[in-house]
Every structure is written in structure tokens, then in C-alpha cells.
Amino acid sequence: MSPPAADTLESLAITRLKGVGPRAAERLARLGLITLEDVLFHLPFRYEDRTRITPIGALRPEQGVVIEGEVMAADVVFGKRRSLLCKVADGTGLVALRFYHFSAAQKNSLEKGRAIRVYGEPRPGAAGLEFYHPEYQTGPDLPPLERALTPVYPTTEGVSQKLLRNLAGQALHWLQGHPPEELIPPALLDQSGLPGLAAALTKLHHPQPDGPVDLLLDGQHPAVKRLVMEEMVAHQLGMLTKRAGQKALAAPPLRGDTLPRRLLENLPFTLTGAQQRVIGEIRADLARRHPALRLIQGDVGSGKTLVAACAALIAIEAGHQVALMAPTELLAEQHLANFRHWLASLGIDVHWLAGGMGAKARRDTLAALADGHGAMVVGTHALFQEAVRFQRLGLIVIDEQHRFGVQQRLALREKGRFGNQVPHQLTLTATPIPRTLAMSVYGDLDTSAIDEMPPGRKPIQTLALPVSRRDQVVERIRAACRDGTQAYWVCTLIEESDELQAEAAEATFETLKQALPELTIELVHGRLKGREKAERMARFASGAAQLLVATTVIEVGVDVPNASLMVMENAERLGLAQLHQLRGRVGRGSAQSYCLLLYQTPLSQTARRRLAVMRETTDGFVIAEEDLKLRGPGEWLGTRQTGELAFRIADLVRDEALMSPARAVGESLLKSYPDRVERLLRRWLRGGEDFADV
Structure with missing residues (x-):
């Protein structure tokens, strides 16, 4: 792929902007801000209206406002905590400013009779409505009010909102002569009613107060939609490149019918139709010469573990080893008990590997895995430690994979690598994943749903x-x-x-x-x-x-x-x-x-x-969708593991309708414009393309 042309926003270093020296550049890099284009795509997550004065008598709790008035008094008061209490009046009412961290110079600057302008959110306090540690300016000549809404950016330690606003303003100035390249051809992106990229970025960084601010904040403004669509396309490209990276690897074709059939014949019940369907999907995956990467989701009690046992027996019958990894010792022990119960009658030993086991038992397990006599092992994080060696690891089963980091999962896969060949992988989750999250976060995986409960179960x-x-x-x-x-x-x-x-x-x-x-x-x-x-x-x-x-x-x-x-x-x-x-x-x-x-x-x-x-x-899939609506995608996903992708402007609940079109655009870009893919990934994911091999 040809590099970006000189003097494009994509190529200009952030140090070209005033106020960015080596130390500031290092801090900004922690936010992923390396180039001027990075600054422009570092978007506000909310806005403050500092364009108008609100009378003190009209204040409402927890609404960000600007007030102007006169300092009536500023005194140090003693309660549960020592604080500086400043009272401000404007003829319509009286309000207090409270500071728990203050200096003598600050107290002296708030002398009675001085004009003051304050920005903050008033909250109920001991003195009525109070501003806690607000921003303020004093003096006879207060500067003019802001002419546009004030953006609030995601930040990090050592990087102030003032600096980010200043850099965004400079980058917008550069934008006039160096517009960012439209990496998605108009023929692929339905832009009816949507602004161009430069106009959309200007609107989001510098919205006018008389515009439809509610549409901006609610994500319904055309400028937001334009950028949401591009970000979603980039995320889908991330998933598609991860999937392509998987298919570029080889895996041992695994086939076996006898052991799974014997297991099912020994059971006192028959499988549900959903279990049989998913086993068929897994069987087809394992027979291929590139690694299976399938997510099996099913409600609690739907029989995922038995499906995993059938997959394990296919691999064992094909002469390969199987490792099942669970995030906690309690869960791993439950799997161990189930697999030993099912596989004992087939003459297959199931080994155990966890942090708390004795030295001799650990040595025995490690030896069995290394010489190939251990066909199956169940364990915790201990499975990917350096001392663990497999002879022919052909299948990895990971339970509740979201509790493991990317590097942890990779470490276990590397145990079975032989040149370009890696093991197949199945992931189990008892937490049904909402459709939008499945497409965006787990889009690189094939998914199977066990959406049928065993007969005889009564709803709780x-x-x-x-x-x-x-x-x-x-x-x-x-x-x-x-x-x-x-x-x-x-x-x-x-x-x-x-x-x-x-x-x-x-x-x-x-x-x-x-x-x-x-x-x-x-x-x-x-x-x-x-x-x-x-x-x-x-x-x-x-x-x-x-x-x-x-x-x-x-x-x-x-x-x-x-x-x-x-x-x-x-x-x-x-x-x-x-x-x-x-x-x-x-x-x-x-x-x-x-x-x-x-x-x-x-x-x-x-x-x-x-x-x-x-x-x-009691339907876990319905509950997952409701949970996503209540908590939002960030909290639903919890602490994102290293290498997982997080959205900057798109909202998976609000923008669900754009997910499928974004995937179609991503597939077309990969096919017809492959030279633009890496630049889109770099623009939105800031290194996400490096996870194509995860």
C-alpha cells in the first residue's frame, strides 16, 4: 500500500501544532494522538453550553450553566471538612461556591464586590444550591462569552480539556487546506442527506449554539451518522481481517464418529435438536484444514458442556489432544467431574492442571501431556504456563472467554502451533450475547446458539x-x-x-x-x-x-x-x-x-x-438484550481485555440498524479497495489491525 502523501493530516505529526513539545506529545500518545488526523478523530463525548448567562434565580440542580454576579463574601468554614465558601449574587438570587482544596491567594482573589463569572453544575448542599470546585474568572474585564458550544473530550492524566480544545481548533484550521481523504467511496456508502467528512468533523468539534444540539447529543444529527457509519465499517473490517488472518493459518483436519456415538449411546437421555444441530456445525468445522473459531452460546442448563465433550471426542479419535480452559478453579473442577464421568466408560483419562495442585500430580500431568498419553486436560490459567508442553494439541475449548485476555488465549493456542498449523478453537459462553455485540465484538467468530432446553425442565x-x-x-x-x-x-x-x-x-x-x-x-x-x-x-x-x-x-x-x-x-x-x-x-x-x-x-x-x-x-437471550439496553455496551462488556475493540462515537444500541450495512460495506472494501483498509483501521482503531492474527 502506498504511504499517505506528504503534508496530509494523516502524515503530519502532532508536534506541528503549537503547544506540543516532547513531554506533551508523550502524554497525548497515550490517547492514541500521534498525527493531526488523530486529533480530528478524537471526538467529543458531550458538550457544555457556555454561550449564555443563566440568572441565579433560574438555576436547576445538576445542569451545567454560566452565571455572572458579584462576590458577596468568601469565608473559611469548618464542618466535617474545612472549606472555602464564596457567596455570589446577581440580583435574581444568591448561590454558593464551595472549595475543599484552596489557597490563601485564592481566598484573597475572591474579595467582596468583585465581578465573577462561574461555570459548573449546581447541586443541593448545606447552603442551598452550591457549585463544588467550579471553573471561574474574576476581574473588571471579563472576556467575551464563547460563541460555540464547548466540547468535552476523552482525556488522560496530564492532558487537560483546555489543551485538547486548543489542539482541535488548530487541527480544524489545518483541515481547511488539507481535508481528510474520503476512504469509503461514495458508491459504497449511502450518503443521502449526510455531509462530507470535513463538514462532519467541523460540526462535531465546533457546533453552533443555535443548531440542533439535541440531535448531536442524541446521535441523530447527520454529522454524527456520517462518522458512526465510517467507524462501524472500520470495526467490521477489523473483524473481517481477524477472520482472514485465521483462515490464512492451517489446522489438522479432525474426523471421528465412533467415540462420540458411544458417548451418546451411554447417556440416559437424548440430545435436543439444538445440540444435534450445533454438533453438526462443529463436526464440519473440525474436518476443514483451517482453524475452527466458533462461539457456542446457550442459556444456563442448555447442554453446552456435552456438546463440547462430543467435539473433544472427535479430536481424540483423530489422534489429537484436547485442552479445556476455564476462568476459575471451581468451574474447571465442575468440567473435570463431568468429563471424567462421561469419558471413563470410553477408557479415556481426563487430566487436571491448576495452580493449587501438588507437585507430584503436576509432574504426572505435565509428563502425560508432553509424551502424548494425556489425550485430554482440564484446567485454569495454569494451562498456558511455560512448563506445559503438548505433543499433538488439536482442539482448545475455552469457557467464558471474555474472562481471559487476548494474550492469554493466544498463549494457549501457541502451545499447539507447529509451523503454520494451529489448533481448532471452541468458545463456550453461558451469557447469551446480544446480536449487536455478537456482530461487533465477536464478528470474527462463527456463532452457534443452543436455543432449546432439555425436555422436562420447568421454567423457574x-x-x-x-x-x-x-x-x-x-x-x-x-x-x-x-x-x-x-x-x-x-x-x-x-x-x-x-x-x-x-x-x-x-x-x-x-x-x-x-x-x-x-x-x-x-x-x-x-x-x-x-x-x-x-x-x-x-x-x-x-x-x-x-x-x-x-x-x-x-x-x-x-x-x-x-x-x-x-x-x-x-x-x-x-x-x-x-x-x-x-x-x-x-x-x-x-x-x-x-x-x-x-x-x-x-x-x-x-x-x-x-x-x-x-x-x-427466563430466556437468557431476551435478558441479554434488555441488559444491553439498561447498561449500554461499555458496561455490558465490562473491562475490555487487551486487543478487544471499543467504539468511540458509535452506540451499539442506538445505531444497531447500521451494523449490517457496515458489514456489507466492509466486505466490498476488502474485495474492491484493499489499499484503503489499513488506513481506515489506523484512523479508527489505532492499532486494531495488529490483532488480525488473534
Whole structure:
């Protein structure tokens, strides 16, 4: 591909702008700002209106405004914290400015009678409406008001909004003589009613106050749509190049019918139609000479693990090894128990590799994998450590892959690399992925959905109850366990601390032991050692204990068909996906199961909606879509792992309708304009093209 022409925005270094020396350039590089084009595509995420003065008497809480008035007093006051309190009046009312961090010079500058202009968001405080640490200017000659809305940019430590606004203004000036190249040909992009790229960028960085600001903020303005479409095309190109990178690699063709058939003949039940369909898709994948990369999503209890077992047996029958990696030891142990149970009758040993195992057991597993006698291993992160060697690794199964970073997944794949040949890979997830996220974040994967539950399963009945009815819930547990079923009591805290979670669970455990002395109760939390945790879980699974008190450590991987009652304390603190995952610990047998959501009042509007959705449906795919609407894509995805792609201006919920057209444009660009692909990736993904081999 030919490099960009000299003196284009794409080629000009950010140091060409005033105010950018070596130190500033280093800080700006952390934001991905290397060239002038990078500055222009570093877009505001909101705007402040500093173009008009709001009378103090018309202030509303938490609305960003500019006020002008006269300083009436500025005094140091002592309460819970020492602060500087400045009172400002304008003839329509009085408001306070409060500063917790201030200097003597600042106090002296706020002398009585001085004119002052303030920008900020007033909030209710001890002195009525107060501005906390607002921006302000004082003096007899205040500068003119802003003529355009003030953009607010994503930033990082050491990079101020003032600097970013200054750089954007300079870059817009350069834009007049060096417009950015339209990398998507108009023939491919339906631009009816949409502005050109230069006009769209100018509008977003420098919107006029008399324009349709609401359309800008809501993402409905044509300038926003123009850039959203290009960003979505770039993301689809990222997915397509990742997929092409996969297909450029080789993989061993794996075929086998006898072992999977023997496994299914030994089962006391038949597979669902959905399981049979997905196994057929996997069988076709594994028979090819390039690596399978398939995401298998299915609701809790839909039978994903059995599908993975059939895939493993195809690989083993073909003479290759299989590694299954799970994010937690508890989940990995559950997989180990299932696979040993299913594969023992076929004469196949399933090995174990995790951080907490003894030295001799570890040496034995490593030796079996290295000499090829270990056909299958189940484990945690320990699987991709340097000491692990495989002889013929042909298939990797990763459970809940979003909990692993890209480099961790790559490290395990490299264990099976032989020249240009790598293992096939299957990914399991019990968190159904909304369609828009599947297309944007997992677009490089083939996807299969196990969208049918085993016969005989009854939908879980869910009730939401205030914590004031806790005693009635305890009696409900007593009655259920007296009837021969088992129950979970899950303790949740909003803090992520294992120690605090454990303390909450221990306190609940002691309270329930006193309230239910006739029951055998076990306690499981994240601070227990692996062996102790496994022993307690085993006692519950065997029926020796009737009630399991636990933290959210039991979110996945726990399968006790006799458990038919789930109580979740502080349910309003959890997201829909986690609530649904925890609820899936019951309803795994033929008995009618119940889930009781205990909540604290008052409930926020979002919490109220979450609990309503849980009552209305048990369909994980419906719940995933609702969760995406409530939380938005950024929070739904959680902390993005290194190498995963995040949007800068597009919104996956708002802009869902553009996803399919963007993929079609991306495919056409790859086919007809391959020389533009890398530049689009560089413009929007800032290095995302480097992950084509992930």
C-alpha cells in the first residue's frame, strides 16, 4: 500500500501544532494522538453550553450553566471538612461556591464586590444550591462569552480539556487546506442527506449554539451518522481481517464418529435438536484444514458442556489432544467431574492442571501431556504456563472467554502451533450475547446458539420481595428442605473485595444456622482454599447438606439437580446477566424451582426494571438484550481485555440498524479497495489491525 502523501493530516505529526513539545506529545500518545488526523478523530463525548448567562434565580440542580454576579463574601468554614465558601449574587438570587482544596491567594482573589463569572453544575448542599470546585474568572474585564458550544473530550492524566480544545481548533484550521481523504467511496456508502467528512468533523468539534444540539447529543444529527457509519465499517473490517488472518493459518483436519456415538449411546437421555444441530456445525468445522473459531452460546442448563465433550471426542479419535480452559478453579473442577464421568466408560483419562495442585500430580500431568498419553486436560490459567508442553494439541475449548485476555488465549493456542498449523478453537459462553455485540465484538467468530432446553425442565418461577420479608423466606427454605429438596442462599456486596464478600457470607451463615438448626448448612466463598471449597461443594452436591450459603463464586459451574430454591440477598445490586447466571443454579432437575430476589428499598428506576425483567422471563437471550439496553455496551462488556475493540462515537444500541450495512460495506472494501483498509483501521482503531492474527 502506498504511504499517505506528504503534508496530509494523516502524515503530519502532532508536534506541528503549537503547544506540543516532547513531554506533551508523550502524554497525548497515550490517547492514541500521534498525527493531526488523530486529533480530528478524537471526538467529543458531550458538550457544555457556555454561550449564555443563566440568572441565579433560574438555576436547576445538576445542569451545567454560566452565571455572572458579584462576590458577596468568601469565608473559611469548618464542618466535617474545612472549606472555602464564596457567596455570589446577581440580583435574581444568591448561590454558593464551595472549595475543599484552596489557597490563601485564592481566598484573597475572591474579595467582596468583585465581578465573577462561574461555570459548573449546581447541586443541593448545606447552603442551598452550591457549585463544588467550579471553573471561574474574576476581574473588571471579563472576556467575551464563547460563541460555540464547548466540547468535552476523552482525556488522560496530564492532558487537560483546555489543551485538547486548543489542539482541535488548530487541527480544524489545518483541515481547511488539507481535508481528510474520503476512504469509503461514495458508491459504497449511502450518503443521502449526510455531509462530507470535513463538514462532519467541523460540526462535531465546533457546533453552533443555535443548531440542533439535541440531535448531536442524541446521535441523530447527520454529522454524527456520517462518522458512526465510517467507524462501524472500520470495526467490521477489523473483524473481517481477524477472520482472514485465521483462515490464512492451517489446522489438522479432525474426523471421528465412533467415540462420540458411544458417548451418546451411554447417556440416559437424548440430545435436543439444538445440540444435534450445533454438533453438526462443529463436526464440519473440525474436518476443514483451517482453524475452527466458533462461539457456542446457550442459556444456563442448555447442554453446552456435552456438546463440547462430543467435539473433544472427535479430536481424540483423530489422534489429537484436547485442552479445556476455564476462568476459575471451581468451574474447571465442575468440567473435570463431568468429563471424567462421561469419558471413563470410553477408557479415556481426563487430566487436571491448576495452580493449587501438588507437585507430584503436576509432574504426572505435565509428563502425560508432553509424551502424548494425556489425550485430554482440564484446567485454569495454569494451562498456558511455560512448563506445559503438548505433543499433538488439536482442539482448545475455552469457557467464558471474555474472562481471559487476548494474550492469554493466544498463549494457549501457541502451545499447539507447529509451523503454520494451529489448533481448532471452541468458545463456550453461558451469557447469551446480544446480536449487536455478537456482530461487533465477536464478528470474527462463527456463532452457534443452543436455543432449546432439555425436555422436562420447568421454567423457574421468580419473585421479588423486600428484605422486610426475610423471615418468611427463611421459613420457605425450611419447608423446601423438609420436602427433600435443597436450596442456595447467595450473599452479594457491591464491593469487589473477596474479604468483605466472605465476611458478609460468614455472618449470614451464622444467622441461618441459628434460625435453621435442623439443617446441615455449608458455606462457600472466594477466600477458601481450592480443596476446602471443593469438599464443601461436594457435600452439598451429594445431598449431605441441604443449604449452601455462598457468594457469587457459584455464579457458574455448579450443577446440583436436586436444588430447587435460590435466594439472592441485595438482588438490586446485581446486573441482569449476573442475576440470570445465579438463577441458573436451580431449575436443573425435573422439580418446579423458585428464585426469590430480596431487595432493599427504595429501588432505583433501573433496579426496578431489572427485577421486573427477571420476573417476566427466563430466556437468557431476551435478558441479554434488555441488559444491553439498561447498561449500554461499555458496561455490558465490562473491562475490555487487551486487543478487544471499543467504539468511540458509535452506540451499539442506538445505531444497531447500521451494523449490517457496515458489514456489507466492509466486505466490498476488502474485495474492491484493499489499499484503503489499513488506513481506515489506523484512523479508527489505532492499532486494531495488529490483532488480525488473534
